[in-house]
Amino acid sequence: MASALAESAVELAGGGDASEDVLPCFTCELGDKHAGADHAALVLFLPGPSGRAVWVRWQRFDPRLSVVDPCVGEESGGDVCLLFAGHPGGHLWPEDIDPVRDGRGLP
Ligand SMILES: [Zn+2]
Numbered sequence: 001m002a003s004a005l006a007e008s009a010v011e012l013a014g015g016g017d018a019s020e021d022v023l024p025c026f027t028c029e030l031g032d033k034h035a036g037a038d039h040a041a042l043v044l045f046l047p048g049p050s051g052r053a054v055w056v057r058w059q060r061f062d063p064r065l066s067v068v069d070p071c072v073g074e075e076s077g078g079d080v081c082l083l084f085a086g087h088p089g090g091h092l093w094p095e096d097i098d099p100v101r102d103g104r105g106l107p
Pocket residue numbers: 028029030031034038039040104
């Protein structure tokens with residue numbers, strides 16, 4: 001990921017030394033469930049209990065950062081969806097995290 005994008009993400013998150021928390025690369029968290037909608041990857045959680053986070057969304061090019069609220073989806077077991085509010089496709093539960101992602105990272 002371009003460092004300029006990382007810097008912008010840290011600014012959106014309120015600055016500080018959060019840059020160390022920015023992941024070095026991104027793959028889409030939405031799996032194969034979001035035909036036509038933007039890919040999306042979590043960049044950085046905002047400090048505090050809000051659960052809000054900076055996400056990057058992109059099509060083939062032109063990644064865009066935004067601060068979004070967390071999805072309110074909740075499983076009967078108490079797990080919460082890991083995606084952002086209004087995400088396309090199905091919820092993403094912690095147990096769905098697959099170490100082999102779909103491989104479609106940022107260009
Ligand atoms: Zn995707």
